[in-house]
Amino acid sequence: MTGTTGETGQGPEGTGQVTSVPVPAAAGGGPISHAIFRLARLHRMFAGQLLRRIGLHPGQELVMMHLWELGPRRQTDLVRLLDSDAATMTRTVQRLEQAGFVRRRPDPTDKRASLVEPTAASHALRREVEQSWSRLEELVTAGLSADECAAALSTLERLERNLVQAAADPACTDPER
Amino acid sequence: MTGTTGETGQGPEGTGQVTSVPVPAAAGGGPISHAIFRLARLHRMFAGQLLRRIGLHPGQELVMMHLWELGPRRQTDLVRLLDSDAATMTRTVQRLEQAGFVRRRPDPTDKRASLVEPTAASHALRREVEQSWSRLEELVTAGLSADECAAALSTLERLERNLVQAAADPACTDPER
DNA sequence: AGCCGATACCTGTCCGAACAAGTAAATCGC
DNA sequence: GCGATTTACTTGTTCGGACAGGTATCGGCT
Numbered sequence: 001m002t003g004t005t006g007e008t009g010q011g012p013e014g015t016g017q018v019t020s021v022p023v024p025a026a027a028g029g030g031p032i033s034h035a036i037f038r039l040a041r042l043h044r045m046f047a048g049q050l051l052r053r054i055g056l057h058p059g060q061e062l063v064m065m066h067l068w069e070l071g072p073r074r075q076t077d078l079v080r081l082l083d084s085d086a087a088t089m090t091r092t093v094q095r096l097e098q099a100g101f102v103r104r105r106p107d108p109t110d111k112r113a114s115l116v117e118p119t120a121a122s123h124a125l126r127r128e129v130e131q132s133w134s135r136l137e138e139l140v141t142a143g144l145s146a147d148e149c150a151a152a153l154s155t156l157e158r159l160e161r162n163l164v165q166a167a168a169d170p171a172c173t174d175p176e177r
Numbered sequence: 178m179t180g181t182t183g184e185t186g187q188g189p190e191g192t193g194q195v196t197s198v199p200v201p202a203a204a205g206g207g208p209i210s211h212a213i214f215r216l217a218r219l220h221r222m223f224a225g226q227l228l229r230r231i232g233l234h235p236g237q238e239l240v241m242m243h244l245w246e247l248g249p250r251r252q253t254d255l256v257r258l259l260d261s262d263a264a265t266m267t268r269t270v271q272r273l274e275q276a277g278f279v280r281r282r283p284d285p286t287d288k289r290a291s292l293v294e295p296t297a298a299s300h301a302l303r304r305e306v307e308q309s310w311s312r313l314e315e316l317v318t319a320g321l322s323a324d325e326c327a328a329a330l331s332t333l334e335r336l337e338r339n340l341v342q343a344a345a346d347p348a349c350t351d352p353e354r
Numbered sequence: 355a356g357c358c359g360a361t362a363c364c365t366g367t368c369c370g371a372a373c374a375a376g377t378a379a380a381t382c383g384c
Numbered sequence: 385g386c387g388a389t390t391t392a393c394t395t396g397t398t399c400g401g402a403c404a405g406g407t408a409t410c411g412g413c414t
Contacts, residue, residue, distance in 0.1 A: 030314025030315050031219065032326065035333035040217030041371095042340040043210065048372080059400055076362060083218070090402055112409045114360040128389085137207025139343040148332070149209065153356060155332045156212035159317050163219040166316040218401095225402080236370055253392060265371055266392060272369080289379045289392040361410070371399080382392070 036159070048138060050132040054125055060096055061129050063089075063128065064118065067102065069124050072117035074107055213336070223316060227309040231302055237273055238306050240266075241295065242280065245303050249294035251284060279301065 048058045058077070067073060068082050079089045093116055096102040101122040105111035119149070141149050199204055225235045233241070235264040243258050244250060250258070256266045278299040284290035318326050 030310050030317070031313050031332055032317055032333065033224075033310060035330055035337065036217060037221050038260075039333050039337045039340070040213060040220070042337060042344070043213045044218070044234070044371085046340060046343070047210075057399055074362080079362095082405075085364080085402060086398090087403080103249070107362095110362080110410075114363080132286045133207050133210060137210050140207070140209055140213070140339055142339045142343065144339075145258075151333045151335065153209055153212055156209065156216050157362070158321070159218060159329065160212065160216045162317055162319045162321075163216070163223060166223070166319065167219070178410095223402090234369055251392080254387095261373060262370090263393065264373080264395080269370075287380070293391080339395080355414105357412105359410105359412090362387100362408085364407080365405085367402100367404085369401085370403105373398090374396085376396100378392085378396080380389105380406085382387105382389075384386085384388105 020151075032159070038039045043136075044142065046136055047132075050136060052124070054132065056101075056125070056129070057086075057095075060092060061132075063092060063096065064076075064122060064125065064129060065117075067116065067118040068123070072105075072115045074113045074115055076113065080117065111136075141153060209336070220313075220317070221311055224309075227313060230249075231305045231309065232271075232276070233278075233302070233306070237269060237278075238309075240273065240293075241267060241278060241299060241302065241306060242310075244293065244295040245300070249282075249292045251291065252292045253288075255293065293341075301326055 033044060044058060047061075051058055051061055061081050063078055066078060070081075075086070075089050078084070078093070079086050082089075084092075093104065095159060097104055101119060103117050103119050104114045105117065120174050141152070144152065183267060221235060224238075228235055228238055230311050239259050240255055247258075252263070252270060253265050253350065255261070255270075256263050259266075261269075270279060270281065274281055278296060280294050281291045282294070284292050318329070
Protein backbone atom coordinates (compact mmCIF):
# COMPACT_ATOMS: atom_id res chain seq x y z
CA MET A 1 0.00 0.00 0.00
CA THR A 2 2.12 2.79 -1.27
CA GLY A 3 -0.32 5.60 -1.01
CA THR A 4 -1.37 5.18 2.57
CA THR A 5 -2.90 8.52 2.08
CA GLY A 6 -6.41 8.58 3.32
CA GLU A 7 -8.65 6.35 5.30
CA THR A 8 -11.59 7.36 3.17
CA GLY A 9 -10.03 7.53 -0.21
CA GLN A 10 -9.41 11.18 0.44
CA GLY A 11 -6.27 12.72 1.74
CA PRO A 12 -4.03 13.49 -1.19
CA GLU A 13 -0.39 13.51 -0.39
CA GLY A 14 2.24 14.73 -2.78
CA THR A 15 5.84 15.62 -2.68
CA GLY A 16 5.10 19.27 -2.24
CA GLN A 17 7.52 19.98 -5.01
CA VAL A 18 6.69 22.68 -7.50
CA THR A 19 8.72 22.12 -10.60
CA SER A 20 10.76 25.05 -11.69
CA VAL A 21 8.65 25.93 -14.73
CA PRO A 22 10.85 27.06 -17.59
CA VAL A 23 8.08 29.05 -19.28
CA PRO A 24 8.34 27.99 -22.89
CA ALA A 25 8.43 30.77 -25.44
CA ALA A 26 5.15 29.64 -27.01
CA ALA A 27 4.88 28.70 -30.64
CA GLY A 28 3.18 31.45 -32.55
CA GLY A 29 -0.27 31.73 -31.02
CA GLY A 30 -1.76 34.70 -29.22
CA PRO A 31 0.54 35.98 -26.55
CA ILE A 32 -2.22 36.87 -24.14
CA SER A 33 -3.87 33.52 -24.52
CA HIS A 34 -0.62 31.83 -23.79
CA ALA A 35 0.00 34.03 -20.83
CA ILE A 36 -3.42 33.21 -19.43
CA PHE A 37 -2.75 29.58 -20.02
CA ARG A 38 0.55 29.56 -18.21
CA LEU A 39 -0.57 31.76 -15.37
CA ALA A 40 -3.60 29.57 -14.82
CA ARG A 41 -1.49 26.46 -14.80
CA LEU A 42 0.88 27.83 -12.23
CA HIS A 43 -1.93 29.15 -10.15
CA ARG A 44 -3.65 25.77 -10.21
CA MET A 45 -0.44 24.06 -9.28
CA PHE A 46 0.03 26.23 -6.22
CA ALA A 47 -3.56 25.99 -5.14
CA GLY A 48 -3.40 22.22 -5.48
CA GLN A 49 -0.26 22.08 -3.46
CA LEU A 50 -1.60 24.22 -0.66
CA LEU A 51 -4.86 22.31 -0.58
CA ARG A 52 -3.34 18.89 -0.69
CA ARG A 53 -1.81 19.31 2.69
CA ILE A 54 -5.14 20.09 4.26
CA GLY A 55 -6.85 17.10 2.69
CA LEU A 56 -8.82 18.65 -0.13
CA HIS A 57 -8.52 18.46 -3.86
CA PRO A 58 -8.60 21.54 -6.05
CA GLY A 59 -12.18 22.51 -6.69
CA GLN A 60 -13.51 20.99 -3.51
CA GLU A 61 -12.40 23.97 -1.50
CA LEU A 62 -14.65 26.25 -3.51
CA VAL A 63 -17.65 24.13 -2.67
CA MET A 64 -16.74 24.13 0.99
CA MET A 65 -16.16 27.86 1.10
CA HIS A 66 -19.59 28.53 -0.31
CA LEU A 67 -21.20 26.11 2.11
CA TRP A 68 -19.42 27.65 5.07
CA GLU A 69 -20.38 31.09 3.92
CA LEU A 70 -23.97 30.49 2.92
CA GLY A 71 -25.02 27.40 4.81
CA PRO A 72 -26.82 24.39 3.33
CA ARG A 73 -27.49 24.62 -0.39
CA ARG A 74 -28.98 22.42 -3.03
CA GLN A 75 -26.57 20.97 -5.54
CA THR A 76 -28.10 23.08 -8.23
CA ASP A 77 -27.36 26.19 -6.23
CA LEU A 78 -23.75 25.12 -5.88
CA VAL A 79 -23.56 24.52 -9.59
CA ARG A 80 -24.82 28.02 -10.21
CA LEU A 81 -22.59 29.61 -7.60
CA LEU A 82 -19.46 27.97 -8.94
CA ASP A 83 -20.60 28.04 -12.53
CA SER A 84 -19.73 24.39 -12.58
CA ASP A 85 -21.09 21.28 -14.22
CA ALA A 86 -23.95 19.36 -12.64
CA ALA A 87 -22.28 16.02 -13.25
CA THR A 88 -19.02 17.25 -11.80
CA MET A 89 -20.86 18.62 -8.79
CA THR A 90 -22.59 15.31 -8.20
CA ARG A 91 -19.30 13.50 -7.97
CA THR A 92 -17.50 16.24 -6.09
CA VAL A 93 -20.21 16.25 -3.43
CA GLN A 94 -20.11 12.46 -3.30
CA ARG A 95 -16.40 12.60 -2.58
CA LEU A 96 -16.77 15.33 0.00
CA GLU A 97 -19.49 13.31 1.65
CA GLN A 98 -17.36 10.21 1.63
CA ALA A 99 -14.54 12.23 3.13
CA GLY A 100 -16.85 13.40 5.88
CA PHE A 101 -16.80 17.10 5.07
CA VAL A 102 -20.36 17.27 3.90
CA ARG A 103 -23.71 15.68 4.59
CA ARG A 104 -26.63 15.25 2.24
CA ARG A 105 -30.27 15.33 3.11
CA PRO A 106 -33.37 15.37 0.96
CA ASP A 107 -34.89 18.75 0.34
CA PRO A 108 -38.25 18.74 2.18
CA THR A 109 -39.82 21.00 -0.42
CA ASP A 110 -38.57 19.26 -3.54
CA LYS A 111 -38.19 15.53 -3.80
CA ARG A 112 -35.79 15.88 -6.69
CA ALA A 113 -33.29 18.00 -4.84
CA SER A 114 -30.84 17.20 -2.07
CA LEU A 115 -29.50 19.69 0.41
CA VAL A 116 -25.78 19.75 0.98
CA GLU A 117 -24.48 21.00 4.30
CA PRO A 118 -21.04 21.19 5.86
CA THR A 119 -20.36 18.83 8.75
CA ALA A 120 -19.02 19.90 12.10
CA ALA A 121 -15.76 18.21 11.20
CA SER A 122 -15.44 20.37 8.13
CA HIS A 123 -15.43 23.58 10.11
CA ALA A 124 -12.01 22.67 11.42
CA LEU A 125 -10.74 23.06 7.89
CA ARG A 126 -12.19 26.46 7.26
CA ARG A 127 -9.42 28.45 8.81
CA GLU A 128 -6.79 26.46 6.98
CA VAL A 129 -8.50 26.81 3.66
CA GLU A 130 -8.84 30.54 4.11
CA GLN A 131 -5.21 30.82 5.13
CA SER A 132 -4.18 28.90 2.07
CA TRP A 133 -6.13 31.24 -0.14
CA SER A 134 -4.61 34.25 1.54
CA ARG A 135 -1.20 32.73 1.15
CA LEU A 136 -1.79 32.11 -2.53
CA GLU A 137 -2.96 35.66 -2.96
CA GLU A 138 0.20 36.88 -1.29
CA LEU A 139 2.35 34.83 -3.59
CA VAL A 140 0.58 36.04 -6.71
CA THR A 141 0.67 39.68 -5.73
CA ALA A 142 4.13 39.65 -4.19
CA GLY A 143 5.84 42.99 -4.60
CA LEU A 144 2.79 44.72 -6.00
CA SER A 145 1.51 47.92 -4.49
CA ALA A 146 -2.16 48.29 -3.68
CA ASP A 147 -2.58 50.32 -6.83
CA GLU A 148 -0.89 47.71 -8.93
CA CYS A 149 -3.06 45.03 -7.42
CA ALA A 150 -6.15 46.99 -8.24
CA ALA A 151 -4.89 47.51 -11.78
CA ALA A 152 -4.12 43.83 -12.18
CA LEU A 153 -7.54 42.90 -10.91
CA SER A 154 -9.13 45.36 -13.26
CA THR A 155 -7.20 43.90 -16.17
CA LEU A 156 -8.21 40.36 -15.34
CA GLU A 157 -11.80 41.39 -15.00
CA ARG A 158 -11.68 43.22 -18.27
CA LEU A 159 -10.46 40.15 -20.08
CA GLU A 160 -13.06 38.06 -18.33
CA ARG A 161 -15.78 40.50 -19.29
CA ASN A 162 -14.71 40.23 -22.89
CA LEU A 163 -15.12 36.49 -22.83
CA VAL A 164 -18.41 36.63 -20.99
CA GLN A 165 -19.67 39.04 -23.56
CA ALA A 166 -18.40 36.89 -26.39
CA ALA A 167 -20.21 33.95 -24.84
CA ALA A 168 -23.43 35.89 -24.93
CA ASP A 169 -22.92 36.96 -28.53
CA PRO A 170 -23.90 34.02 -30.73
CA ALA A 171 -21.98 35.23 -33.79
CA CYS A 172 -18.68 35.12 -31.98
CA THR A 173 -17.79 31.49 -31.98
CA ASP A 174 -20.40 29.84 -34.04
CA PRO A 175 -21.09 30.40 -37.68
CA GLU A 176 -19.17 33.12 -39.36
CA ARG A 177 -15.62 33.08 -40.55
CA MET B 178 -25.54 9.95 -34.97
CA THR B 179 -24.98 10.97 -31.43
CA GLY B 180 -22.19 8.92 -30.02
CA THR B 181 -20.78 7.78 -33.33
CA THR B 182 -18.51 10.74 -33.31
CA GLY B 183 -15.12 9.50 -34.27
CA GLU B 184 -13.94 6.44 -36.05
CA THR B 185 -10.85 6.42 -33.90
CA GLY B 186 -12.26 7.45 -30.60
CA GLN B 187 -11.44 11.01 -31.56
CA GLY B 188 -13.75 13.59 -32.97
CA PRO B 189 -15.32 15.48 -30.13
CA GLU B 190 -18.68 16.92 -30.91
CA GLY B 191 -20.47 19.21 -28.55
CA THR B 192 -23.34 21.59 -28.59
CA GLY B 193 -21.11 24.59 -29.01
CA GLN B 194 -23.02 26.29 -26.24
CA VAL B 195 -21.17 28.55 -23.88
CA THR B 196 -23.15 29.07 -20.75
CA SER B 197 -23.68 32.65 -19.78
CA VAL B 198 -21.43 32.59 -16.73
CA PRO B 199 -22.97 34.55 -13.88
CA VAL B 200 -19.62 35.25 -12.24
CA PRO B 201 -20.28 34.48 -8.60
CA ALA B 202 -19.19 37.15 -6.18
CA ALA B 203 -16.64 34.82 -4.64
CA ALA B 204 -16.82 33.81 -1.03
CA GLY B 205 -14.12 35.60 0.84
CA GLY B 206 -10.89 34.46 -0.79
CA GLY B 207 -8.36 36.51 -2.66
CA PRO B 208 -9.92 38.55 -5.40
CA ILE B 209 -7.05 38.15 -7.83
CA SER B 210 -6.93 34.43 -7.34
CA HIS B 211 -10.60 34.21 -8.06
CA ALA B 212 -10.25 36.39 -11.10
CA ILE B 213 -7.49 34.19 -12.45
CA PHE B 214 -9.61 31.17 -11.76
CA ARG B 215 -12.63 32.49 -13.59
CA LEU B 216 -10.71 33.95 -16.46
CA ALA B 217 -8.86 30.69 -16.96
CA ARG B 218 -12.08 28.72 -16.90
CA LEU B 219 -13.69 30.89 -19.52
CA HIS B 220 -10.58 30.86 -21.62
CA ARG B 221 -10.43 27.11 -21.49
CA MET B 222 -14.07 26.85 -22.35
CA PHE B 223 -13.62 28.94 -25.46
CA ALA B 224 -10.47 27.21 -26.53
CA GLY B 225 -12.19 23.87 -26.12
CA GLN B 226 -15.14 25.02 -28.12
CA LEU B 227 -13.05 26.32 -30.98
CA LEU B 228 -10.88 23.24 -31.03
CA ARG B 229 -13.68 20.76 -30.85
CA ARG B 230 -14.95 21.70 -34.23
CA ILE B 231 -11.62 20.97 -35.82
CA GLY B 232 -11.30 17.58 -34.17
CA LEU B 233 -8.83 18.24 -31.40
CA HIS B 234 -9.15 18.29 -27.67
CA PRO B 235 -7.74 21.10 -25.54
CA GLY B 236 -4.07 20.49 -24.93
CA GLN B 237 -3.54 18.50 -28.08
CA GLU B 238 -3.35 21.64 -30.17
CA LEU B 239 -0.33 22.84 -28.23
CA VAL B 240 1.52 19.66 -29.04
CA MET B 241 0.63 19.94 -32.70
CA MET B 242 1.65 23.58 -32.90
CA HIS B 243 5.05 22.79 -31.52
CA LEU B 244 5.49 19.88 -33.88
CA TRP B 245 4.46 21.96 -36.89
CA GLU B 246 6.75 24.72 -35.81
CA LEU B 247 9.81 22.74 -34.84
CA GLY B 248 9.44 19.43 -36.64
CA PRO B 249 9.87 15.98 -35.06
CA ARG B 250 10.64 16.01 -31.36
CA ARG B 251 11.13 13.48 -28.66
CA GLN B 252 8.40 13.23 -26.10
CA THR B 253 10.70 14.58 -23.47
CA ASP B 254 11.28 17.68 -25.56
CA LEU B 255 7.54 18.17 -25.87
CA VAL B 256 7.17 17.79 -22.14
CA ARG B 257 9.78 20.47 -21.61
CA LEU B 258 8.36 22.78 -24.26
CA LEU B 259 4.85 22.61 -22.88
CA ASP B 260 5.97 22.31 -19.30
CA SER B 261 3.67 19.36 -19.12
CA ASP B 262 3.64 16.00 -17.42
CA ALA B 263 5.43 13.01 -18.93
CA ALA B 264 2.55 10.68 -18.22
CA THR B 265 0.04 13.08 -19.73
CA MET B 266 2.24 13.50 -22.76
CA THR B 267 2.46 9.76 -23.27
CA ARG B 268 -1.29 9.44 -23.44
CA THR B 269 -1.84 12.63 -25.41
CA VAL B 270 0.60 11.47 -28.05
CA GLN B 271 -1.03 8.05 -28.09
CA ARG B 272 -4.37 9.65 -28.82
CA LEU B 273 -2.97 11.94 -31.45
CA GLU B 274 -1.33 8.93 -33.06
CA GLN B 275 -4.53 6.98 -32.95
CA ALA B 276 -6.32 9.93 -34.51
CA GLY B 277 -3.78 9.99 -37.30
CA PHE B 278 -2.28 13.41 -36.58
CA VAL B 279 1.05 12.15 -35.41
CA ARG B 280 3.43 9.30 -36.06
CA ARG B 281 5.97 7.78 -33.70
CA ARG B 282 9.29 6.32 -34.59
CA PRO B 283 12.15 5.12 -32.42
CA ASP B 284 14.95 7.60 -31.96
CA PRO B 285 17.96 6.15 -33.81
CA THR B 286 20.36 7.62 -31.29
CA ASP B 287 18.55 6.66 -28.12
CA LYS B 288 16.65 3.42 -27.76
CA ARG B 289 14.65 4.77 -24.86
CA ALA B 290 13.24 7.71 -26.75
CA SER B 291 10.65 7.91 -29.48
CA LEU B 292 10.41 10.69 -32.02
CA VAL B 293 7.04 12.24 -32.58
CA GLU B 294 6.33 13.84 -35.94
CA PRO B 295 3.24 15.39 -37.50
CA THR B 296 1.62 13.43 -40.30
CA ALA B 297 0.80 14.87 -43.69
CA ALA B 298 -2.87 14.70 -42.73
CA SER B 299 -2.22 16.87 -39.72
CA HIS B 300 -0.93 19.76 -41.79
CA ALA B 301 -4.44 20.32 -43.07
CA LEU B 302 -5.36 21.27 -39.52
CA ARG B 303 -2.62 23.76 -38.99
CA ARG B 304 -4.32 26.71 -40.57
CA GLU B 305 -7.52 26.03 -38.69
CA VAL B 306 -5.77 25.71 -35.38
CA GLU B 307 -3.92 28.94 -35.93
CA GLN B 308 -7.10 30.68 -36.95
CA SER B 309 -8.79 29.43 -33.82
CA TRP B 310 -6.01 30.80 -31.68
CA SER B 311 -6.15 34.14 -33.44
CA ARG B 312 -9.87 34.17 -32.99
CA LEU B 313 -9.55 33.44 -29.30
CA GLU B 314 -6.99 36.18 -28.96
CA GLU B 315 -9.39 38.58 -30.68
CA LEU B 316 -12.17 37.66 -28.31
CA VAL B 317 -10.02 38.10 -25.24
CA THR B 318 -8.60 41.41 -26.32
CA ALA B 319 -11.78 42.78 -27.85
CA GLY B 320 -11.94 46.54 -27.57
CA LEU B 321 -8.43 46.90 -26.18
CA SER B 322 -5.92 49.20 -27.77
CA ALA B 323 -2.45 47.98 -28.59
CA ASP B 324 -1.20 49.73 -25.49
CA GLU B 325 -3.82 48.15 -23.32
CA CYS B 326 -2.98 44.75 -24.75
CA ALA B 327 0.66 45.27 -23.96
CA ALA B 328 -0.23 46.37 -20.45
CA ALA B 329 -2.47 43.37 -19.94
CA LEU B 330 0.23 41.05 -21.17
CA SER B 331 2.72 42.69 -18.89
CA THR B 332 0.37 42.26 -15.96
CA LEU B 333 -0.19 38.60 -16.67
CA GLU B 334 3.52 38.04 -17.02
CA ARG B 335 4.16 39.84 -13.81
CA LEU B 336 1.79 37.60 -11.91
CA GLU B 337 3.28 34.58 -13.60
CA ARG B 338 6.77 35.68 -12.70
CA ASN B 339 5.71 35.98 -9.08
CA LEU B 340 4.54 32.41 -9.04
CA VAL B 341 7.58 31.14 -10.87
CA GLN B 342 9.74 32.86 -8.32
CA ALA B 343 7.69 31.49 -5.47
CA ALA B 344 8.10 28.04 -6.93
CA ALA B 345 11.84 28.45 -6.88
CA ASP B 346 11.84 29.71 -3.32
CA PRO B 347 11.53 26.70 -1.03
CA ALA B 348 10.31 28.67 1.96
CA CYS B 349 7.25 29.91 0.17
CA THR B 350 4.93 26.96 0.22
CA ASP B 351 6.59 24.45 2.39
CA PRO B 352 7.24 24.76 6.07
CA GLU B 353 6.72 28.16 7.55
CA ARG B 354 3.43 29.86 8.14
C1' DA C 355 -57.21 15.69 -13.84
C1' DG C 356 -53.92 14.95 -17.46
C1' DC C 357 -50.20 16.32 -20.29
C1' DC C 358 -45.89 18.32 -21.48
C1' DG C 359 -41.86 20.87 -20.92
C1' DA C 360 -38.50 22.33 -17.52
C1' DT C 361 -35.64 20.88 -13.38
C1' DA C 362 -32.62 18.22 -10.30
C1' DC C 363 -29.87 14.70 -10.19
C1' DC C 364 -27.30 10.43 -11.62
C1' DT C 365 -24.38 7.47 -14.60
C1' DG C 366 -21.34 6.56 -18.32
C1' DT C 367 -17.69 8.11 -21.10
C1' DC C 368 -13.70 10.69 -22.73
C1' DC C 369 -10.18 13.82 -21.87
C1' DG C 370 -6.32 16.46 -19.44
C1' DA C 371 -3.65 16.94 -15.06
C1' DA C 372 -1.03 15.22 -11.48
C1' DC C 373 1.30 11.73 -8.62
C1' DA C 374 3.34 7.05 -7.73
C1' DA C 375 5.78 3.24 -9.31
C1' DG C 376 7.98 0.46 -12.50
C1' DT C 377 10.98 -0.86 -16.78
C1' DA C 378 14.49 -0.26 -20.01
C1' DA C 379 18.30 2.17 -21.68
C1' DA C 380 21.97 5.63 -21.36
C1' DT C 381 25.56 7.75 -18.71
C1' DC C 382 28.65 8.68 -15.00
C1' DG C 383 32.31 7.20 -11.83
C1' DC C 384 35.53 4.02 -10.50
C1' DG D 385 34.27 -3.32 -17.67
C1' DC D 386 30.83 -2.68 -14.09
C1' DG D 387 27.76 -0.91 -10.72
C1' DA D 388 25.09 3.26 -9.43
C1' DT D 389 22.57 7.03 -10.91
C1' DT D 390 19.93 9.47 -14.25
C1' DT D 391 16.88 9.67 -18.07
C1' DA D 392 12.80 8.36 -21.25
C1' DC D 393 8.82 6.38 -21.25
C1' DT D 394 4.80 3.55 -19.62
C1' DT D 395 1.00 2.19 -16.65
C1' DG D 396 -2.18 2.67 -12.77
C1' DT D 397 -4.95 5.59 -10.09
C1' DT D 398 -7.55 9.67 -8.59
C1' DC D 399 -9.44 14.09 -9.67
C1' DG D 400 -11.91 17.92 -12.13
C1' DG D 401 -14.26 19.14 -16.40
C1' DA D 402 -17.33 18.43 -20.06
C1' DC D 403 -20.90 16.08 -22.90
C1' DA D 404 -24.57 12.51 -23.72
C1' DG D 405 -28.17 10.16 -22.12
C1' DG D 406 -31.66 8.59 -18.52
C1' DT D 407 -34.96 8.97 -14.44
C1' DA D 408 -37.83 11.08 -11.15
C1' DT D 409 -40.16 15.19 -10.01
C1' DC D 410 -42.26 19.73 -10.40
C1' DG D 411 -45.23 23.13 -12.62
C1' DG D 412 -47.82 25.49 -15.74
C1' DC D 413 -51.51 24.90 -19.14
C1' DT D 414 -55.34 23.05 -21.12
